[in-house]
Amino acid sequence: MNRKTSTLLFFIFLFSTICFAAKDKKPFTGKIVYEISYPDSDFTQEEISMLPNRMTLYLGKNHLKTSIPNKLGVTEIIFNIEDHSSTALINSTGNKYAITRHQKEKKDQKKPTITITNETKEISGYQCKKAFITPYDENGVPRPKIEVYFTEEIQHPGIFELNPEFEGIPGFPMEYELNNDNIPQKLKVIEVNKRSVSKKQFEIPKDYEQHQKLEIEENYRRKN
Numbered sequence: 001m002n003r004k005t006s007t008l009l010f011f012i013f014l015f016s017t018i019c020f021a022a023k024d025k026k027p028f029t030g031k032i033v034y035e036i037s038y039p040d041s042d043f044t045q046e047e048i049s050m051l052p053n054r055m056t057l058y059l060g061k062n063h064l065k066t067s068i069p070n071k072l073g074v075t076e077i078i079f080n081i082e083d084h085s086s087t088a089l090i091n092s093t094g095n096k097y098a099i100t101r102h103q104k105e106k107k108d109q110k111k112p113t114i115t116i117t118n119e120t121k122e123i124s125g126y127q128c129k130k131a132f133i134t135p136y137d138e139n140g141v142p143r144p145k146i147e148v149y150f151t152e153e154i155q156h157p158g159i160f161e162l163n164p165e166f167e168g169i170p171g172f173p174m175e176y177e178l179n180n181d182n183i184p185q186k187l188k189v190i191e192v193n194k195r196s197v198s199k200k201q202f203e204i205p206k207d208y209e210q211h212q213k214l215e216i217e218e219n220y221r222r223k224n
Contacts (some may be wrong), residue, residue, distance in 0.1 A: 028154045028172070032057040033191035038186040055187065057162075063202040064158030078202050079161040086161070089208060098208040110136040114168050123174040124189045126151040135165040148176035154192070 009032055034055040040046055050071055059067040064079040076089040084103040086173035090096070112135045119130040128149040135143045146165060175188040204210065 023162045027059070027156045027158075028194065029059055029061060029197050030194040031197070032059065032154075032172075032189055032193070034187040034189045037186045037188075039186050041203060051183075054203055058197050058201050059156050059158060060197045060202055062201070064156070064162060065202055066162065077162075078204070079158055081158050081161060082201075084161065087204060088206065091208075096205070098204045098210045100210070109138055110140045112165055112168055113135065113142075121149060123149060123151070124192050126153050126174060126192065128174050129171075131169065133165055133169070144179065146176060146178055148173050148222070150174060165183060175223075 019204060023103065034057070036051075036053050036055055038051065041048070043051070052068045052070050054069065054164050056067040058067070059113050062081045065076060066079075067076045073090075073092040075091070078087045080086070081096065085100060086103075087098055087100040089098050112133050114131055114133050116129055116131045119128075121128055128151045131150060133146040133148060133149050135146065137143055140218075148166070148169065150171040152171040156172060159172060160167045163173070165178075173187075175186075177186045179185070204218065
């Protein structure tokens with residue numbers, strides 16, 4: 001094999017490798033369902049029955065939407081990855097509101113410390129690695145450590161909009177525990193459906209009354 005042929009084969013191999021890597025990093029689109037449990041809470045079974053037990057994620061190319069049903073209705077949040085805005089769709093006892101928030105400019109905040117272990121397990125057909133995350137508040141003070149199992153087989157930047165604590169995780173969180181409003185929760189993926197998602201899934205329904213978060217806060221201050 002002459003040098004010219006060897007060089008040509010090398011660049012063909014390099015091009016193929018780059019294309020393969022780019023394909024691997026293509027964002028996942030589809031539907032992912034989490035089961036929500038409260039293993040370390042002091043709630044009675046009756047109280048737990050009033051809390052959400054499912055969270056559905058719809059993942060598009062540039063959007064992510066969460067849907068959490070509850071006894072009073074359903075709360076959904078649409079995240080726009082491009083402009084970092086989010087819109088909460090609240091449907092409760094017949095009242096429908098769409099509240100949009102535009103993210104303020106981020107301060108230089110210390111990024112989470114991530115420790116990836118050698119421990120693995122399979123969740124919903126995906127091989128997952130165990131990691132520990134130590135997030136920090138605005139003053140750089142460490143917050144409680146988060147235990148998470150993630151898979152590198154699913155990639156989507158929207159998960160960092162939903163949970164900034166996961167920034168730096170090289171994959172998608174499949175199981176994790178956190179303390180939300182002093183309520184310990186465990187979330188575990190029980191369904192993964194890879195498919196295309198309609199753009200309509202990320203649109204604000206016409207029958208929702210639209211508000212801006214700052215507008216609501218200003219009205220609240222005036223009343224109080």
